[in-house]
Amino acid sequence: MKSANPSFRPLLREENTIVSRGFDRYGVFEQMKKYPLMIIKKESQGLGVAVGSKELVESVSSFEPVFAGLEIGTLTKQFTPTLQGADLFAREGGKGKHYVTVNCEAEKLVLYGRDVFGKSVLDASLQLEQNELVIIINRHRDAIGIGRTRYSGEHLKRSDSVTISTISDMGYYLRGQGN
Amino acid sequence: MKTLTFPQNEEVKILSEKYGYAPWVVARFLQYVPDPLIFLSKMEHSPAKYIRINTLKTTPEVLSRRLSEKGFTLTSTFLPLVYSVSGGSPGIGATSEYMLGHYYIQDISSCVAVEALNLTPEIRVLEVGASPGGKTTLMAQKMQNTGCIVALEPNNKRIRALEFNLSRMGISNACVSKSDGLDVASFGSNFDRVLLDAPCSCEGVIAKDRDRKTSRDPEDIDFCSARQLKLIEAAAGVVKPGGSLVYSTCSFAPEENEAVVSHLLDKFSDMYVEPLPYGSNGLTEFAGIKFNDQVKLTRRFYPHRDDTSGFFVARIRKEHRS
Numbered sequence: 001m002k003s004a005n006p007s008f009r010p011l012l013r014e015e016n017t018i019v020s021r022g023f024d025r026y027g028v029f030e031q032m033k034k035y036p037l038m039i040i041k042k043e044s045q046g047l048g049v050a051v052g053s054k055e056l057v058e059s060v061s062s063f064e065p066v067f068a069g070l071e072i073g074t075l076t077k078q079f080t081p082t083l084q085g086a087d088l089f090a091r092e093g094g095k096g097k098h099y100v101t102v103n104c105e106a107e108k109l110v111l112y113g114r115d116v117f118g119k120s121v122l123d124a125s126l127q128l129e130q131n132e133l134v135i136i137i138n139r140h141r142d143a144i145g146i147g148r149t150r151y152s153g154e155h156l157k158r159s160d161s162v163t164i165s166t167i168s169d170m171g172y173y174l175r176g177q178g179n
Numbered sequence: 180m181k182t183l184t185f186p187q188n189e190e191v192k193i194l195s196e197k198y199g200y201a202p203w204v205v206a207r208f209l210q211y212v213p214d215p216l217i218f219l220s221k222m223e224h225s226p227a228k229y230i231r232i233n234t235l236k237t238t239p240e241v242l243s244r245r246l247s248e249k250g251f252t253l254t255s256t257f258l259p260l261v262y263s264v265s266g267g268s269p270g271i272g273a274t275s276e277y278m279l280g281h282y283y284i285q286d287i288s289s290c291v292a293v294e295a296l297n298l299t300p301e302i303r304v305l306e307v308g309a310s311p312g313g314k315t316t317l318m319a320q321k322m323q324n325t326g327c328i329v330a331l332e333p334n335n336k337r338i339r340a341l342e343f344n345l346s347r348m349g350i351s352n353a354c355v356s357k358s359d360g361l362d363v364a365s366f367g368s369n370f371d372r373v374l375l376d377a378p379c380s381c382e383g384v385i386a387k388d389r390d391r392k393t394s395r396d397p398e399d400i401d402f403c404s405a406r407q408l409k410l411i412e413a414a415a416g417v418v419k420p421g422g423s424l425v426y427s428t429c430s431f432a433p434e435e436n437e438a439v440v441s442h443l444l445d446k447f448s449d450m451y452v453e454p455l456p457y458g459s460n461g462l463t464e465f466a467g468i469k470f471n472d473q474v475k476l477t478r479r480f481y482p483h484r485d486d487t488s489g490f491f492v493a494r495i496r497k498e499h500r501s
Binding site: 060069140142171 | 245343347352353354366
């Protein structure tokens with residue numbers, strides 16, 4: 001069973017570059033400098049990026065854990081945030097075009113895994129293009145989900161249709177707990 | 180210590196019929212629970228609901244305001260960051276703030292066990308039987324996500340629940356090992372703190388799970404007690420000199436509580452119990468059986484005295500080596 005456990009290691013130089021670009025995209029490059037990071041390698045899955053405490057990152061391999069740290073993103077040719085990553089970036093005051101603010105009605109729907117109607121979008125950058133990954137935030141600037149734009153910036157507020165597809169949402173923590 | 184049973188006199192029969200308990204359970208309660216009639220009456224009511232605010236993600240002021248807007252009333256308790264909650268809609272377990280990890284629904288007695296650890300940043304902590312993660316996430320919060328928590332959980336499904344809560348609450352200083360509490364020696368003996376919330380007969384949660392009034396036998400307490408003795412010895416072995424072990428259960432049974440701590444103290448002369456400021460004194464004797472005198476410093480929590488689920492907690496220090 002131990003051989004199925006994920007393995008943990010420091011980031012390689014090129015991985016650090018990709019992750020840093022990701023942090024910059026979400027407006028948290030400076031804020032994330034204080035977090036020790038580690039790579040999670042899971043059997044038959046890709047690489048994950050986790051934040052950990054200094055002590056955890058230094059000693060994690062000695063415990064052979066099945067889970068460690070807070071996984072904030074996945075790493076392929078680019079960095080893609082997880083829900084936990086989106087939450088951390090929003091709490092760290094991340095700003096920029098990849099954050100879309102929705103109203104209370106949309107917040108309730110997103111937390112049920114539903115998509116976002118344009119009429120519910122309070123703020124979205126005009127520089128967003130179609131098919132871009134965005135962090136969906138509520139009026140309190142909490143990250144409530146991750147979505148993908150169906151239209152470019154100026155059309156994201158169109159009132160007659162869904163303009164952001166919800167890919168993952170924090171309601172998962174209620175829906176998933178029965179499994 | 181084999182589970183003790185007592186004669187079932189007329190009073191036992193009347194009370195067990197009135198409240199729906201197996202008579203042997205009532206006979207035992209009458210031996211050591213203070214104000215047993217008030218206790219049995221209180222156990223008919225669900226305990227107060229408590230939440231613990233997650234200061235890694237929010238503040239008491241902000242969360243109180245947001246929950247108040249949804250109709251919830253938060254009342255402070257004797258523990259900082261723990262509030263009793265009433266009212267509101269939807270239920271306290273279905274708010275967006277809950278999903279975002281701004282608080283954890285957790286009985287106050289459970290938080291006392293973590294308070295007893297007296298945590299500081301940058302230390303190393305081992306937790307036995309960690310799932311679903313209420314104590315783990317509170318420890319991480321008190322450590323400000325520094326240091327290292329090694330959380331043990333042998334069951335796959337319970338590991339999943341633990342991972343959920345660690346992620347939901349934004350915990351970054353913890354790792355989860357699929358291990359049993361009897362195997363802790365492999366982790367070395369350099370933990371500043373060890374938390375052993377031992378698997379037990381769960382008498383203390385009868386108010387939430389009424390089936391437990393009749394679904395258990397004395398042999399169930401025997402089984403739990405035998406395992407607890409092994410677990411506490413194993414846990415004590417990995418505490419570093421000067422460190423401490425907190426032992427807790429959600430049982431009222433002295434065989435699972437004072438007897439286990441007494442056994443440890445009698446076997447390991449370098450360990451001693453430290454006082455705690457909450458709850459009622461531990462029992463120093465039960466039905467003529469005397470425990471190590473130090474167990475009077477352990478603590479019991481009763482629903483009718485503390486408005487919590489039933490709980491037992493002991494903080495045990497390992498002496499520094501000179």
